[in-house]
Structures are given as structure tokens and as C-alpha cells.
Amino acid sequence: MIDQTMMDLSLGEFETLIKRAAKGCGLGFGEADDMAASARWVMAHRMAPAGFTHEFLQTLERTSAESRRPVISAEDWATGWVGTSGVFCSLSAGIALSDRENLIRAGLNLSLDNVVSPVFLLPFLAGLSGRTGLVVQACWYDLSVSLNGKEALIDGDSQHLMASAAPVRLQFLGEGTTTGGVPMKPHGRAELSREELAALQALAHRTYAPATEESRLKGAG
Template identity: 30%
Template sequence: MNASLNEIESLCKKAARGAGLSWGLAEEAGKAARWLSGNGLDGPALLAAQLRLDDGCAYPQLTPDPGAERWELAGRALCPLIAGVTLSDHAFLLRRKGEIQLGAMSHPQLLMPFASAAARQLNIALQVSWQGCVLEFSPGGEAVLIQADNFICPHVAGVHCTRIALATQGANAICGSIPALVTSVHEYLESLAARTYVPASDASRLSGAGAGLSDNT
């Protein structure tokens, strides 16, 4: 099915909340899916795959230590959503140290929207790489794919974020039309989003939630 960016963002936000993320993190997840979709990548499918891994996990379990030399979690791969939000909150480290090293990560493409935001925030060029893949982000946040051998990968051993002098300009800019929303992905995200719905009751309707009785007059 075809979906607008607004519809994708709303669905993905609710699904992330249903999977256990706070509303703030869920909003970031929705924005990330929107960014990916707006650049021709399948944001909902990537998010759905990650939420399957994170479903039910507590936020502290997924949060890396930004003060560590290498951001990683004991016994599991980093969540790119949580790592991405942490990167956004500590983007100043890229200016101070020049790089941030991250450990094993699932679905690293989900880190891209946050890298784009960090590049814009600091007005710097930024390189994000993992084995077989190199991406660069201009100070304006535009993404360019330099090496694509392992671009689509569900798990990588490590990710490096490095400040660079100038982003490469070329024909491999990441862009494209919004991909169609795959039915199975849509159904899974809807099932997560449904967890956020509270069944209406007579008491809630009378207190002002939902349509209320006055709409029937």
C-alpha cells in the first residue's frame, strides 16, 4: 500500500510506543522512519525488524555509556534507535574527539537519520562506516553512499562515526521516492500500535474522552 510520510511517521511512532519505548523515544523512531522513507529507503520495514528485537526490553538495558571509549552493550547488539538518540545528545563529542566508536549493532541503517541530524547540528561533514559500507553526511545533512557492499545488513560488528574535512559530492546521493508499505510490515506495526489504544468505557466517554454522548444530539 502507498502511505504518506505523515502516515508513516504516525504509525511508526505508535508502534514504537507499543513496543515499550517512551513517547519521547517513540517520536524519534517515527521521525527516523520518516527520514529513511523520504530518502527512498524502507523505514517502516527497518523499524519493524528492530522493534521485534527490542520488544519488551527496558530502556536502561539498551542505553550505551557515552563516556566509554567504545559504546557497546554486554551480551547484545546496540539498538540503532537508542544509540542514535544518544549520538544526537552527545554530538559535541564529535567536535571534541573527532570520532565515536560503536560496538556491534543491529540494522545500522536506522542510525542514518541521527547521523544526518548530528552533521546539521554541528555544521560538519560526517562519515559513518561499518564493514563493507561507507556513508558520508554533508553539513546540511545530505547523505552520500561511498561504498555499498554491506549497506543492507541486519547486524554488523561495529560502527565508526568520524568527523571529516569535506563530504564527497557524487552520483550516489541517497534519495528516492517513498517505498510502498509492505502489508506484513504494516500489519505488524499496527499490532504494536494497538497496544497504545485504551478501550472506551462509559466513564471515559462521560468525562470527555472520545466522542462523548453530546455528539449524538
């Protein structure tokens, strides 16, 4: 029988746990930091449970950083995006968008086919909105998420937030553009089941150096 008792962590503790778990899955320091920050934002807005983050980390573990990186046309970066093997990684796509912040403008539309776990792209879009002043709208299936630098507005079926993969349409709208949707109020704590906590800790423990006789004699562990 699975113990579904909920555990309560600070968002900082949760972010640190995800960072270590991401490193345990083979992500580099930069990617692990971005993954942890993204997971913290998703958890704070209660868009997906910790178990969904664990599943995404396992997906990342099965791929290399190079294979996750989108191929972007130097001539026309806004329309020349190609996912490796036809698949986009939400983490890598978010990093790539953030790196091109100076090129983003109102009126830009971007379509990404088959984005894996698209909910983890949203924190990067929220950051872009906050820094540029633009309203960013992300749509997949019959779900629309609008980010205006202050809040996230959900319109449509929120179950699609936990889509394992979906085609995503991005629109960058002018500052002050009004969009519909229900605000997703951020929470100040992370909630996860004992099972979810144990699964993430198991990934994080991979980063710990194994105890040796010498370290035990020195009092480690």
C-alpha cells in the same frame, strides 16, 4: 498467499504510525518520537522497507530502555563507549550522540561494535551533520554512508543497509570535505505493502484503550 499490493502514505502519516507502534512496543514518549523520526528518514531515502522497521521495533520490545543505553566513560567519552552485553542499540546510540553534540569535532573517530540495525543510526548522524556543519561518515562491512547536511551518499554494497547487526566506524570530517558515493534522493511519500501496514497497525493498536460498555453508550468506536 501474501498480498504485496503497495500502500501509499504521506511521510507524516508514516511517522505517526511508527510513533504509535513504538509506544505499543513499550517505548517511552521521547524514544518513540525519535524512533518515528528515524524511521521516516530511512523510509524517505528508501534505505530499508517498512517491514525492517517492524522487525526492529520487535527487537526493541524484547529489551528495556536501561539495557539499550550505552555505557559511556565520563573521562574519555569518545573512546569509552561500551554496549550493554557487547551490543549497541542504534536508536539509543543515536540519542546519546545527539546529546553530546557540543563535544563533537572534526577528526573524531568512534567505533561501535555490534550495532543492532545500524541504518537507524544514520538519521541521527544526518541531523548532527546539519547542525554542526561537519561531514559524518558511517562505515560497516564494505558500505560507506556519508552525510553532509544536505544529502546522503552511498558507496559500496547497499544491501548492507539492512544488516541486522554490524560493527560501525564513525568519522567526523571537516566542513566541505568531499567524499565519494551515489546520492540517495529522498522521496516525498512512504510505500509499504498491505502486510507491512497491517503488522505496524497491530502494534499501534496496543495503545488504544479497549472499548467498554460505558464508552459504547457514549458513542465511542
